[in-house]
Amino acid sequence: MGRVLLYAFLLLMAGFFLLPVYLVILTALKEPAKITLETVWQWPHPPYWESFRTAWEAFRPKFQNSVVLATSATLLSALVGSLNGYVLAKWPFRGSGLLFALILFGMFIPYQSILIPLFQFMKSIGLYGNLFGLVLVHVIYGIPIVTLIFRNYYSEIPDELVEAARIDGAGFFGIFRHVILPLSVPAFVVVAIWQFTQIWNEFLFAVTLTRPESQPITVALAQLAGGEAVKWNLPMAGAILAALPTLLVYIFLGRYFLRGLLAGSVKG
């Protein structure tokens, strides 16, 4: 009895979570003229694959922007994060705890509170509107979270290892290169996945700091769906395109994705 109820609940919930996905795919496969509100749940006969082609054509440049943006910003911020984490975990100095806290706070600020100065700053250094500027912004505002993840990861590495390497005459970078880095692959994976999904999905900076030709896909999607005279098959096909990379990451690297999530919840 209890078991039946349990599974009934689980299936009901699975329905709640999957229903929107079903509707998205269904709508994306409909001919624009056949999309009406009353028949919204009817499966299309035959499926209309054209939506994806049109959406892909419309979104391809933005998709490419997102790929360039997310990968380069992710790589850079992982590098910065591992160095920072290494310093904070293995080379603490007076006041480094406080500095760490000050860095961490940057993770929590609502970006609306720095948006106007950020915008002015980007234009004054000539990086407003292009992808490079957006990469820089993501790397900088990513510092707190990546530093946190790497620092926590590196504090688990026994200090004796570092000590031993030091006695062997290794310096700051030597230890990093030969002791720390080889052990950091899991942390890199976690950070890479976390940053990639965050940056891919980000919207506020993207909508404020880019020009049309450097827009990532989230902005393009929001503008398409908010636009007029657009039949719903296009935004839905676009939503699938925009969701695909992060979904793939989630499906294939779900374990690490979860670890990133838990790290993101600042569990000391």
Added chain:
Amino acid sequence: MRKWLLAIGVVLGLSALAQGGKLEIFSWWAGDEGPALEALIRLYKQKYPGVEVINGTVTGGAGVNARAVLKTRMLGGDPPDTFQVHAGMELIGTWVVANRMEDLTPLFRQEGWLQVFPKGLIDLISYKGGIWSVPVNIHRSNVMWYIPARLRAWGVTPPRTWAEFLATCEALKRKGVQAPLALGENWTQQHLWESVALATLGPDGWNNLWRGKLKFTDPKAVAVWDTFGKVLSCANPDASGLSWQQAVDRVVQGQAAFNIMGDWAAGYMATTLKLKPGTDFAWAPSPGTQGVFMMLSDSFGLPKGAKNRQNALNWLRLVGSKEGQDTFNPLKGSIAARLDSDPSKYNAYGQSAMKDWRSNRIVGSLVHGAVAPESFMSQFGTVMEIFLQTKNPQAAANAAQAIADQVGLGR
């Protein structure tokens, strides 16, 4: 490395300049309106084959997204070479007062445009002795759309005043049409408001409102909200979930009898829905506004600091020419701003609008940027919100006047 690339980029850019350079045209024409712009660009390329044209279209929200992007670019000191902007206060109150636009009077003189554009329109785009943009088209805001066959079946005629409209509305409700007026999302509600206001205040009262001579708190202006509230009771309650096209669809499908919308609705019905203007669908001036043409116009301006100024000037020359306007407008579903355009190129609706454009009293639209600066318009939504939430005409009128005072309307 990056510097190197930049340097190379600059050199390449310079060498391209010698051959004709680039021209970035910033607009919000996409989807159904895209072909008209593309035709105009094709014409430009024929005349200036060496120029690489960048079509910087930002879609969405009837230009709202585009205006936001434009603003960030202008503030970023990176203006496009030329941009689409509603003629009138939307351009003047935002960009001209901030000293960001070039005066186009010499261009108008040179091309003889002072004679071919109606004086009312020239007045609208002039400010402090300058002319600030080149109008490419004219749309009409105060139009009521209906399907003649359905009105016959219901046994009603298109109302000529708002009082008649309300009576017709009651009659239709008794016949089972739950919401005789089809209405859409936020801005279409404001669009309806301006038709009601024009009818209630008359063209002079309407103009006085924007010159600061008639207060929003004047009983006559408060009465606008009163009528507007009654008209709203004829509309569908799910309005804010519909785009303007979906609202038009309701009329076409017979769920509603009327829709008040700008004449881009004619383009939608004729081109997208394949209906025949004059027979499948018909139109009348919105109730109480016969003989008045509430206009809005898309125009192009020249921002200071445009990177390809000469190419942009050539674009403006094309946009204002008879050839350019008669290429663009039949496809866009609007009419030419010039008085000498060729009626045979337009459909039945276009010809009727053209006749009105040449004979009617012309006033500017609020919602589409002609009569009030952006600083007022962007807050007018709040006024509408206050009214929709409280249904209190006086409260809405007070709020409107407060904003008018704050932005210095008419100064």
Added chain:
Amino acid sequence: MRDRITAFLVLLPSLLAIGIFVYGFIGQNLWVSLTDWGKDPAQALALRPELRFVGLENYRELFTGFVDVRFRQSVVNLIFFTLFFMAGSLGLGLLLALAVDRAPKGEGFFRTVFLFPMALSFVVTGTIWRWMLQPQGGVNVLPTLFGLPPLSFPWLATREQVLVFDWNHLPFYTALAVALVLLYVAHAAYREGERRRFLWALFSAGVLLLWAFTLGRGLKLLPYPETHGFSLALVGVILAAIWQMAGYTMALYLAGLRGIPVEVLEAARVDGASEWQLFRRVIFPMLAPITLSAMIVLGHIALKIFDLIFAMAGLDYAPTDVPAIYMYLLAFRGNQFAKGAAIGILLLLLVAVVVIPYLASQLRKEVRR
């Protein structure tokens, strides 16, 4: 020693970047919020605008100005959104975690299904749910597939408000809420035997309540009554947000449940504890710290919510307004940069109130360790 200097130098660029991009910009934004940037259209969009210092004028207008009624509703919206979103995500997440934890089969499948929305962008979620919640389509016509009448709730299109109150009573209600929190603190302190803290909390709560019921009731922010309430259009937004984030709380709780040693549960069962007592006495207390973490993260997401609403209802639609949206609208559409900056600062304060105590307690814990 050289290595120590190197270490510091390696950290320095990040420190500088955070110094400028976080603290510097907050400072500059604070300054902008104290000017009149945007009042005069000739200056608003000038290449080099001249700004005038106006003190707290922008803040005063936001809270008591006639035309900024929309900001006030957006604050009310934000409060209700945060409350319901947090409660929904925590509740559903806990239920899902308990169910998945008990399911002998298909655990991996269900976990994947419940968690996948986390991988999506809020923009994607918003676009999808905007279509799901069309008043005459989507969810509403779902019952017709089973021969039932369609639902009639217009979701995002409704203008209805419930729990309506007068803005003038805001100080009163705020004082009441804070007093309640203080009373709770007093209660906790009493149980822990912290006498001093107990007395202080009790005393402050008393003073606050006294003030609220005497002076607080008479205080008027506006010369006229102005009603605000929970805008029902938010229900759809809350639903979409829970859809996206419930899996996350589930994952947190699941990790917590797995962390409870089996021996503890066994011991409790041997002692004859019923299933419910097990929850009350063993499981829930062990999940409490996780709940706190989740509340901080969710609360912080809720306070910053922007893209979801942008994609679902657009910038213009007041019934689903929140300050983050209104800030963007004011600054980047209405050219009211100073006022937009002021909203940014208010949002920051709101988040700081939630986050700083938490960060401080986490750090203290770490130092103790």
